[in-house]
Amino acid sequence: MAKISVSTLAKKKQAGEKITSLTAYDASFAKLFADNGVDAVLVGDSLGMVLQGSDDTLAVSIEDIAYHTRCVRAGSRDLFVIADMPFMTYNTVAASCENAAKLMRAGANMVKVEGGEWLHDSIRALTQQGVPVCGHLGLTPQSVHVFGGFKIQGRDQAQAQKMIADAQALEQAGAQLLVLECIPSALAKAITDAVSIPTIGIGAGNQTDGQILVMHDLVGISAGYIPKFSKNFLAETGNMPAAVQKFCEDVKSGAFPGPDHEFN
Ligand code: KIV
Ligand code: NA
Numbered sequence: 188m189a190k191i192s193v194s195t196l197a198k199k200k201q202a203g204e205k206i207t208s209l210t211a212y213d214a215s216f217a218k219l220f221a222d223n224g225v226d227a228v229l230v231g232d233s234l235g236m237v238l239q240g241s242d243d244t245l246a247v248s249i250e251d252i253a254y255h256t257r258c259v260r261a262g263s264r265d266l267f268v269i270a271d272m273p274f275m276t277y278n279t280v281a282a283s284c285e286n287a288a289k290l291m292r293a294g295a296n297m298v299k300v301e302g303g304e305w306l307h308d309s310i311r312a313l314t315q316q317g318v319p320v321c322g323h324l325g326l327t328p329q330s331v332h333v334f335g336g337f338k339i340q341g342r343d344q345a346q347a348q349k350m351i352a353d354a355q356a357l358e359q360a361g362a363q364l365l366v367l368e369c370i371p372s373a374l375a376k377a378i379t380d381a382v383s384i385p386t387i388g389i390g391a392g393n394q395t396d397g398q399i400l401v402m403h404d405l406v407g408i409s410a411g412y413i414p415k416f417s418k419n420f421l422a423e424t425g426n427m428p429a430a431v432q433k434f435c436e437d438v439k440s441g442a443f444p445g446p447d448h449e450f451n
Contacts, residue, residue: 200396206227206397211228211266219427219431224436225266226267229268229269230252230271232252235251243328244274245331252273261294270293298320302323306357307356314360322364323366325390328368354381354386355381362384366386366388375388379394390450392444393441398438398443404418405417418443420434
């Protein structure tokens with residue numbers, strides 16, 4: 188597989204070719220994903236839930252993400268690796284730079300931050316200093332206590348308009364990729380049309396430029412239940428490489444996510 192960069196992802200959006208992405212936390216899965224068609228992996232702070240067993244992502248530290256980023260990078264030199272900035276590690280411009288540096292030195296190609304227009308100065312500083320940034324809007328799990336639970340976002344008109352404006356503000360600040368989580372499909376499409384950077388959806392319908400799933404959801408072993416927007420690809424394929432290939436194939440054809448996996 189050729190090395191994937193931020194410009195590979197931008198070209199895919201222009202060509203109308205879907206971007207495939209999964210979370211990864213270790214070398215073995217990173218290699219499996221790289222070998223079976225995944226474009227980008229996210230060392231997500233979802234590891235607080237799926238690896239550490241917490242109810243939310245707030246306890247994850249920058250050292251946790253740096254450690255798992257090193258593990259993932261050891262599994263593949265070619266994968267595009269996005270690393271999550273954990274809760275409260277980008278609350279100032281200085282903190283953003285200091286913490287992002289730890290993840291880039293651990294082998295990340297890009298860092299991801301949750302939030303809208305308020306991140307402008309941090310994103311500007313990061314990109315100026317050589318750190319590519321991915322934004323994240325919608326159900327941003329670090330704000331679960333503000334939302335009052337893991338709830339679909341952007342359902343009313345005012346919220347939807349604000350999210351479109353936030354997406355544009357993130358692009359303006361220098362963000363080069365945008366994750367959209369658990370929002371109505373029509374809003375995800377509107378945001379995808381309103382920005383020129385690629386959008387990657389999770390629980391956001393099939394009209395974003397790409398899709399991401401938490402790897403534990405893809406194989407049906409997340410603690411407790413499979414979210415509505417996800418699908419157990421292992422159940423229908425019977426082995427891990429085939430499950431990853433089927434996910435990539437279905438994302439590229441637009442078959443996944445289907446009507447059963449989206450919010451209106
Ligand atoms: O932490 C994570 O896994 C994420 C994805 C669900 C987008 O942020
Ligand atoms: Na995350």
